[in-house]
Amino acid sequence: MKRLAARPTNKIDRSTPLSFTWAGRKMTGMAGDSVATALFANEVKIVSRSLKYHRPRGLYSLDGESSNTLVNINGEPNCRAETVLLQEGMKVEPQNTAFDAEFDPMGFMDYMDGQMEAGFYYKKFHKPAALWPFFQNRIREAAGVGRADTHPHYHEHDFQELYPNAEVVVIGGGPAGMSAALSAAEAGCRVVLFEGRPNLGGFYDWRTREYDGEELTKRGSGLVSKVNSNKSIRVLANAFVMNVNGDNLVTGFQIGTGSDPFIQRYIEIRPESVIVATGCIERALVCENNERPGVMQAGCALRLVRQYGLKPGEKAVYSIADDLGIESALGLAEAGIDVLAVADARTEGADPELTAALEEAGIAYYDGWAASAIKGSKLVKGVTLATLDGTLDTDFDCDLVVASAGQTPLTGPLSTVNAKLAFDLHTGFFLPQEMPPRVHAAGRLLGLTDPKAIEASGRLAGLKAAAENGAETDIEKAEGELEGLPGPARGCLLAHGPNIGLGRKAFICFDEDGTYKTAKQSADQSFDVPELAKRFGGFGLGPSQGGIPNHNLPLILAEIRGDGPESLKPTTVRAPIVPPLIQTVAGPGHDIFKRTPMEAEQLAQGGLLRRVGVWKRARYFSEDLTCAEEISAVRNGVGMIDVSTLGKFKLFGPDAQKALQRCYISDMSKIPEGKLKYSAMLNDDGCIVDDGVITQVGPNEYYLTASTGRAGGTIEWFRYHTRYEGWDFHMVNLTDGLAAINLAGPKSRDVLAKVTEADLATEAFPYMGYREIEVGDGVPVKAMRLGFVGELSYELHFPASYGAYVWNLLAEAGAEFDIRPFGLEAQFVCRLEKGHVIIGQETEQRVNLRDLGMSFLWAKNDTESGKIGAPALRFTAEAENRFKLIGFTMNDGEPTPGDGSVIFRGDDIKGFVCSARYSRTLEKSIGMAIVREELSAPGQKIRIYQNDRNNPLNMGAVVTPAPFYDPEGLKLKS
């Protein structure tokens, strides 16, 4: 299509042609075109096929308000062609077409409407039930939208995040939004301005009408340059707000243009104040075939002419309901399009200046008329206009019908932030009645139509926002100014075109092919309010989420019910108001984890890292996932494991001991010098939340360890449970500051002796002893003789910066003893053989300290310190048939059950396997389980059930007291 002569309002750069393909055909657009306008310029009138009926659909709005122009761009389905700027080399494909948008063999579906009445998918194909899966697949195939690319080729920076700081967020870059942003910024606020279109301006961008001797486009460009040159305003173009949440959390996203490094980016701001200046969209005129390609909104037709230099058609007929519609007709006539007639649903209230201009241009003006039916089987061929009561009608041959029932406000952000909206009979809008704190509305969505009033309302909102941020502003003056200007204009309450009942398909919802008839069928089955009809009939559930139907459906249902429009209630709008790509919300997917100080050394030795909580840790040191060699080294020689992830804390202060007494279940008042105390922390229910060792390192000063998973929550826990007392104690989290290695095995003393001068003999450094020693070239080490894996072992804590040094030092010293590193899995097996519990593996919320067989830790007579969990232990002392932690041995020939397998008797579940492994040391499968007390006696036979990938196993085992290995603990103490 040849473009119209250039005008100042053009948004296209005629000197930069861009080539792209549509369904494989080569086409050319211009820089500044959206994909939709570029297709239109190439005479592509049918862009997609509708969901149910496979009816042809084409360009209708220019803001992505319906699914009409959903296309696949470069493999990405469901792109809104109107909101994506054309780029060189784009591959654009139609979707939901069986063959081609132009010739779709599924088009016969249009005659199947008798089979697809409201709620048909709740009723049909369900009997017999066995047929449903078949029909479900057929329906999904026929009614799909885009096809997802299952092998997307995204780059790291395609989806980004932006968290700007601002005092004020303005949603909408039209005259009201720009005025609001300017007045807030001039009063000293930082402002972020969201605009969904590529450029600011709103209506000012294409309206050439004069107000006060100035063309609106001129006024607009003045405002735009003021906004763009104001350094306190950050303009985000092509950016949509998804949600305005409580306490003004604004989330949105921005679509990248060719020059941006991202495809989309997520935006999150928490401003003090939010100004909603989203303006209006056009309410669709519901009449027969009101979505034929060739029917479009008044604003769309005018913008095609003014901004893109495109002729929307050759012969046009208008059916509109506001002055903007008449302006559009005049604009088209001025561009040389033959406007045959303008039907105006209003009988009064039209601007006499505009109707006079129509007369002057020789365009017939029918007031009190509207389109009743649109003709043409594929594209528009003509239209019938009729009086609103349907008594008179007349036909026109044309290829363009501009149909609109007036304006309707975009209240999405107001709705998500819980502003109270009520239907206003004067404007026909849902207007805000009560605003949440620090949220303001401005502009056309308040029903204002006078450009000066729209600007003034923006300025007022901007000043209010500035005042909330501490600026001194003259709000009263701004209020006075607004009051002196024209208020909201009367709106049109027309629910649908004349003679609506006579036709076959008048669309309320384009996305889901919801027609007037569907609404009537819904109402007849008593789904007669929008919330019900929406779900039963399928209105507004599609991609546009009610963009088009939300405004007509309530009016039409009220009419069907026989209620007046005063019965209209706002419906709930849910985020996202405008849908982003799922990738945008998912974000770039950074895997954030902590590395231990010895990670490089372990990798070099073949360590296979796995995610453990916030850390990555070596789980294995070979491809042998049973870790035979690692375990053998620990049991027979010496091994070393990186345990730097353990929680490590310093606790000090005059009241430190009181805090310990409160949080640990044991008596912490007497920890002999140089000794470690093992104890547990319980919650109020008496369930164990953590275990660890504590030692006193000085007067009122303690060093304690926590398990890896609890490292982050330990200080919080101490503070919470001492919050009323105001005790004087402090805690320092040394977890990341200290590295730790557990040197374990019968030869561990020999290895350690080579790198320290400290006396390691059992008499000098016994089991559960704590010593501060020096290792190598004077590395200060907190050494603890512990035995988690059941062997002689030394846990060495030292500054993290020495991590690699100490690791290598021990590796060299241990070379003659064939030392080898071992990972978490080997440690897991060794401690299981020893019957040592892991919190979270052998414990759960129904199991208290006594059930675990660990009540020896409990200082029973202490009621003074307020030990957490102690009352629960007292009150459950007599409880019967609680869960108990047991050890078990699998019967000969049985496989090893998976962790979590069920333990049952008869039809009842009696417990579960906490952990189970084959033990090479013991040459049998062993495990620990939590079972009902009735099954916990030693020698009791138990049955374990596991269904692993449809391979059900019913296994036998016998309860065996743990520890399985070295029950007397001789090795630990050797």
Added chain:
Amino acid sequence: MSYTITCPVCGKRDLYEFRFGNEERGPAPKQDGLTLEEFNDQVQMHTAIGGPQEEWWCHRDGCGVWFRTWRDTVTGREVEKPEAAS
């Protein structure tokens, strides 16, 4: 969950920086002579009122302090301490 909580040390911050620490119920009763009913009341039987309630919050991702604040459980928002509660 998008609202804000005001930390006495760090000021108004996003909710997700905080950990909820339950409604304010006063210190735990003395364990000596504690009855099951008293214990149950303290640990389980929360008031769970709809409206302004005093609560404990921890500024977990900030300064780490535990503090009390008032919040309306119906709207989810932090509120001023009601006069009736003084």
